[in-house]
Structure formats: C-alpha cells, structure tokens
Amino acid sequence: MLRIENLNKSFGTKKVLKDVNLEFERGTISMITGESGVGKTTLIRCLCGLETYDSGRILYLDEDSKDNKSIGLVFQNLNLFPHFTVMKNIIYPLIKVKKIDKRQATSKAKDLIDMLSLKGLEDHYEYQLSGGQKQRVAIARALAMEPNYLCFDEPTSALDYKLRDNVGEILQKVASKGRGVIVITHDRDFAKKYGNKIYELKNIDN
Amino acid sequence: MDYILEITPFLLDGFKTSLWVFLITAIFSIPLGIIVCLLRLSRIKIISMITQAYILIMRGTPLLLQIIFVYFGLPIMGIVLNREVSVSIAFILNYAAYFGEIFRGGINSIDIGQFEAAKVLKLSKTTTYLGIILPQVFKIVLPSLGNELITLIKDTSLVYVLGLGDILRAAKTLSNKDATITPLFIAGAIYLIFIWFVTILLKRVEMRLEYYK
Numbered sequence: 001m002l003r004i005e006n007l008n009k010s011f012g013t014k015k016v017l018k019d020v021n022l023e024f025e026r027g028t029i030s031m032i033t034g035e036s037g038v039g040k041t042t043l044i045r046c047l048c049g050l051e052t053y054d055s056g057r058i059l060y061l062d063e064d065s066k067d068n069k070s071i072g073l074v075f076q077n078l079n080l081f082p083h084f085t086v087m088k089n090i091i092y093p094l095i096k097v098k099k100i101d102k103r104q105a106t107s108k109a110k111d112l113i114d115m116l117s118l119k120g121l122e123d124h125y126e127y128q129l130s131g132g133q134k135q136r137v138a139i140a141r142a143l144a145m146e147p148n149y150l151c152f153d154e155p156t157s158a159l160d161y162k163l164r165d166n167v168g169e170i171l172q173k174v175a176s177k178g179r180g181v182i183v184i185t186h187d188r189d190f191a192k193k194y195g196n197k198i199y200e201l202k203n204i205d206n
Numbered sequence: 207m208d209y210i211l212e213i214t215p216f217l218l219d220g221f222k223t224s225l226w227v228f229l230i231t232a233i234f235s236i237p238l239g240i241i242v243c244l245l246r247l248s249r250i251k252i253i254s255m256i257t258q259a260y261i262l263i264m265r266g267t268p269l270l271l272q273i274i275f276v277y278f279g280l281p282i283m284g285i286v287l288n289r290e291v292s293v294s295i296a297f298i299l300n301y302a303a304y305f306g307e308i309f310r311g312g313i314n315s316i317d318i319g320q321f322e323a324a325k326v327l328k329l330s331k332t333t334t335y336l337g338i339i340l341p342q343v344f345k346i347v348l349p350s351l352g353n354e355l356i357t358l359i360k361d362t363s364l365v366y367v368l369g370l371g372d373i374l375r376a377a378k379t380l381s382n383k384d385a386t387i388t389p390l391f392i393a394g395a396i397y398l399i400f401i402w403f404v405t406i407l408l409k410r411v412e413m414r415l416e417y418y419k
Contacts, residue, residue, distance in 0.1 A: 048326050049326075050322055050325065050326065072326065072327075073326045075322070075323065079317070079319035079320060079322065079323035080323075081320065081323070081338055082342070082418050082419065083341050083345075083418050092337065093327040093328070093329060096329055096330075096333045097327065097329060097330075125417070125418040125419075126418070127418060127419040141327070142326075142327075145328070
C-alpha cells in the first residue's frame with residue numbers, strides 16, 4: 001500500500017496541496033480527478049520524487065519490495081528518448097539500472113512489446129510513431145522497470161475515444177498484474193469507467 | 207607554374223604545424239569543453255563562479271596574448287614550457303572556454319522532461335548525461351562546434367608569435383624573399399582546401415546524426 005499523509009506543498013506563497021491524505025492499493029486503479037490547477041500533477045510529481053514537499057509523509061508499505069520507492073511514471077508528454085529506438089527506450093534503463101544483460105533485457109522488452117501491441121515497431125524512432133504508439137512505448141518503458149505503482153499523468157488528454165478505451169484496457173491489464181495504477185485525469189467519464197477508486201482534488205483557498 | 211611547384215612543398219611543411227595545432231586542440235578542447243560546461247552548470251556556487259571567471263578571461267583576452275603569457279609569463283612563476291607545449295596549452299584552454307559555452311547552450315535547450323524521465327527511471331547522473339543528454343546535445347551544437355573548428359584552423363597562424371613555422375609564416379618569408387604575393391595565395395588556397403575538407407567531414411557527421419528528429 002502507498003499512503004499519503006497530510007501532504008502540503010506550496011510554490012512560493014501559493015499553496016497547491018493542503019493536507020492531502022490518500023491511499024493507493026496494488027492491483028487497483030485509482031483515479032485522481034479535479035479541475036485544472038488543483039495540484040493533480042504536483043501530487044504525482046511529489047509521489048515520484050520529482051518535487052519536494054513542505055510537510056507530510058509518503059509511506060511505501062509494501063514489504064515484498066526491495067526498493068520501497070518502486071514507483072514509475074508515464075508523463076503527459078511522454079518524454080521518450082528521441083535518439084533511441086523503441087527497443088532501446090525500453091531496454092536502456094533495464095541494462096543501466098537493473099544491471100541485466102542485453103539479451104535478457106531484450107527478451108523482457110519483447111514480452112512488453114507483445115502485450116502493448118508494438119510488434120514491428122522495435123526499430124522505429126519516436127518521430128516515426130503515432131501518438132498512441134508513443135504512449136504505449138512510454139508505458140512499456142515504465143513497466144519494464146517493474147514498479148509496484150505506476151502513475152499516469154493525463155493519459156487520455158490527446159487521444160480519441162477509441163484510443164482512450166485502449167488506454168483503459170491497458171490500465172486494467174497493468175493492475176491485473178498486481179501493480180497499483182494511479183491515474184490523473186480530468187476526464188470524469190474515463191475515471192468512472194475504469195477506476196476502482198476515484199479521488200477528487202478540490203481547489204483550496206489560500 | 208614551376209615557381210608554384212617549387213614553393214608548395216615548403217608551404218606544406220609549414221602546414222604541418224597548423225595541422226598538429228588544430229588536431230591537438232580539437233582532440234583535447236572538446237572533452238575539456240564538456241567538463242567546463244558541467245562545472246559552469248554546477249549547483250555549487252563557488253565552482254560555477256570560478257568557471258565563469260575562467261571563461262571570461264579566456265574569451266575576454268586575445269588568444270595571442272594568452273600564448274605569450276603561457277610561454278613568456280609562466281617562467282616568471284617558475285613554470286618553463288617549450289614552445290609546442292605552450293601553444294597547445296593556450297589553444298586548448300582558450301577553445302575549451304568557447305566549447306564549454308556552446309555545450310551549455312546545448313544542454314539548456316534540452317527539454318527538462320528528458321532529465322525528469324531519466325530520474326524517474328532511476329538512471330544515475332552520469333548515465334543520464336552520457337547516455338541521454340550529451341548525445342542529443344551533440345546533435346544540436348554540431349553546427350556551432352563546426353564554426354569554432356573552422357575559426358581554429360585560421361587561428362593556428364597565431365603560433366608565429368613564438369617563432370613556430372606555420373604555413374602563413376612560410377608564405378610571408380617566401381613572399382618577402384621573392385618579392386611576389388603568389389606564396390600568400392597558395393597558402394590561402396591550402397587553408398581553403400583544408401577547411402573545405404573539414405566542412406565536408408562535419409556535414410557527414412551531421413548527416414549521420416539525422417537518424418532521429
């Protein structure tokens with residue numbers, strides 16, 4: 001379980017997060033909704049260590065994880081490495097961080113490529129991919145690191161309805177493998193359709 | 207024509223000096239430029255400030271003066287270097303400052319998302335820079351890097367100040383001796399051909415890096 005306790009975050013004098021308390025479980029999809037500017041992205045950035053917070057705690061309570069802070073992120077603008085092929089985007093962190101050899105990394109990446117319908121695109125670069133394909137590569141890259149929790153920042157913002165459902169199905173697949181899925185979205189229909197839990201962040205008065 | 211054939215070997219011999227100054231500077235100042243850039247971007251203020259001062263001095267004073275300082279000035283402090291080493295040190299330090307700033311511009315133009323993606327994937331800082339950032343920076347800065355390398359070729363003529371015989375010095379000597387400007391034209395043509403060759407080489411490297419957008 002991943003628990004956020006009384007999290008507070010300000011940017012200068014502007015308070016963005018005030019006493020946020022949330023819990024995320026593995027194997028479920030948690031949707032975080034709310035209007036623009038309520039701090040959804042800031043919250044997820046705090047979870048992933050990209051942002052510091054002023055006070056409060058983020059507790060990783062999974063005992064089976066060697067790396068307690070096992071949490072991945074699929075960015076809204078994906079941030080694929082443009083000079084790497086699809087395959088290298090996936091295997092590079094595996095080789096460099098998990099220290100597994102290239103052959104093993106490639107075999108693992110192939111499984112993810114199959115799962116995310118990316119077959120045939122292994123040697124493509126980012127600029128050769130469609131929006132949906134890029135997103136699936138970003139998901140594959142994050143999943144390859146086997147995080148206990150995987151966050152998605154507005155995964156449906158640039159997608160049409162068909163692709164939106166496609167993403168929803170991927171989220172379900174990821175959760176079914178025992179990972180906690182945390183999704184930031186302003187799309188309430190999507191949240192209702194695919195979320196096991198829905199949290200709504202509200203604007204706070206300064 | 208006979209005169210041109212007669213003086214060309216003499217000029218080419220002078221060109222050897224220009225060539226080694228160019229090569230040694232290019233080989234050492236580019237990696238050093240990357241280090242200068244990283245020190246300049248350091249969050250430790252004192253390191254960044256010292257690097258800024260170094261860049262200011264290197265870019266703010268003539269290279270000719272720096273060559274003179276290394277050869278004639280350092281012996282006052284007990285450091286005696288021969289002409290070749292003095293020239294190499296002055297050129298490398300000077301060009302590393304320029305390259306450092308070029309790389310800094312390149313790193314600053316990389317989307318912050320690339321650093322963040324690397325961080326979330328738990329890549330180390332070294333891996334992030336070597337594997338993710340610098341390859342992209344290199345593609346961005348290559349045209350500016352090429353410009354500097356071409357300037358460097360022409361700057362090599364400054365070694366005359368220490369009495370090293372480069373191509374321009376050879377041409378001037380011949381020109382004075384034979385009372386003709388032909389050697390200077392030949393020297394110009396040799397420079398032009400060499401710069402043309404380097405330009406083609408740089409273009410090829412640029413094309414190689416065109417594999418992604």
